[in-house]
Amino acid sequence: MIYLVEGLRHRYGTQTVLRLDRLTIERHKIVGLIGPNGSGKSTLLRLLAFVEPPSRGRIVYYPEEGNAGNEDARFQVTLLGQEPYLLKRTVLANVAYGLKVRGDTESLEKRAAEALEWVGLPPRAFLRRRWFELSGGEAQRVALAARLVLRPKVLLLDEPTASVDMESAQRIREAALRAQREWGTTIVVASHDRHWLFEVCDGMLHLLKGRLAGTGAENIILGPWRQCGQDLWAKRLEDGQELVLPGAPGPNAMALIPPDRLALEHVLEDSSDSSPASAPYDGACRIAGTLLRLTLERAGGHILATVAVGRSLFTATLPPSRGLRPAPFYPGQRVELIFPAHDVAWFS
C-alpha cells in the first residue's frame, strides 16, 4: 500500500466534514472518488496531498513498500485542482517551477517540452506563451504538465476536467492514465463522470457526508421524504412515480441502495403506459425507467446498467447469469428496477 489512513476526523470550525476510521490505498492503482457536492472529496484529496494536517487521526505515506516516510510525500505527491493556478509567467516557467523548487535544474526546457507533449500542447507553440494567452482548457493542461514533469509517485486529481473543453478533458484523462501505465503513478481522482471512473478505476470510494458509503455505484435518493404511514416514507421521483420505503430516520435522510440489490426487468410494451405508476409498499419496490447505457466495470468485471428515471440516474449490476445473454438488455429499453425495501440503507 502507499497510504494508510486511520482514525481520521477533519473539522472546519465545529463541523466534522470527514470521518474515516480506516482506509488503505494501494500502490500503482487508480482509485476513483465519488460523492455529492460537499461530501468531502476535495478535503480528502488535500489531506492526502499533505496540504493540511487532519484534525485527528493519521495519514501514513509509504514511499516504498513497508517503509513509512511522510516527509518524502512533499516531493512525490502532487495535487491538481479543478481550477488551474498558474504563476503569472510563461508556460515554461510554470512547468519548470516544481523542478526548480526541488533543485533539479538539468535540461529544464527539454523536460518541460516533453511534459507539454504528454498533454497535447505543441511545445514550439506553447513554451513561450504567457499565462494570459491560454484558454481555460490549455491552462489546465499546462497545470497538469507542471505535475507530470515531476514524474510523481502519486497524482491526486480533483475534478480535473470539470471546467474544460472536451478535447482538453480527453487529453487530461489520457495523460493521467499514461502516467499510471508508464511510471506506475498511483492516481486518486475525484470526478462526477461516473462512467469514466467505472471504466478506468481499479477501485472506487464513495463518500457521503464525509463517510465512506461503499464502492462507488451505490444509488442515492435524497430527501425530503413525506411520512405516509407508521415508519413508511414516500418520495415523488422526478417523473411522477412514487417510491415508498420503510425506516427513514427523518424527512431529510438519504436512501442508499447498493447496485447489486437492484434487479433489472423488461417492461412489457403493453404495460408501459401504466408507468410511471405509484408503487405501493409491499416489501419489493419497483421503479420504471429507461435503460441508458451499459458499462463494463474495470474493478469487478461487472456490467453496470445505467437507468434514467426522469433526469436521475440509477445504477444496477447485471449478475453474470443475466449478462447480455439470454435476456438481452439494450439502451433505449423501458425497464423496471426491483429491489427489496429492507436492503435500503439510510444516511442522516
Ligand SMILES: Nc1ncnc2c1ncn2[C@@H]1O[C@H](COP(=O)(O)OP(=O)(O)OP(=O)(O)O)[C@@H](O)[C@H]1O
Ligand atoms: N476551508 C473550509 N472552511 C470551512 N468549511 C469547508 C472548507 N473547505 C470545505 N469545507 C466544508 O467541508 C465540506 C466538504 O467539502 P469538500 O469541498 O471537501 O466537498 P466535495 O465533496 O469536494 O464537494 P464538491 O463536489 O462540491 O467539490 C463541505 O461542507 C464544505 O462546505
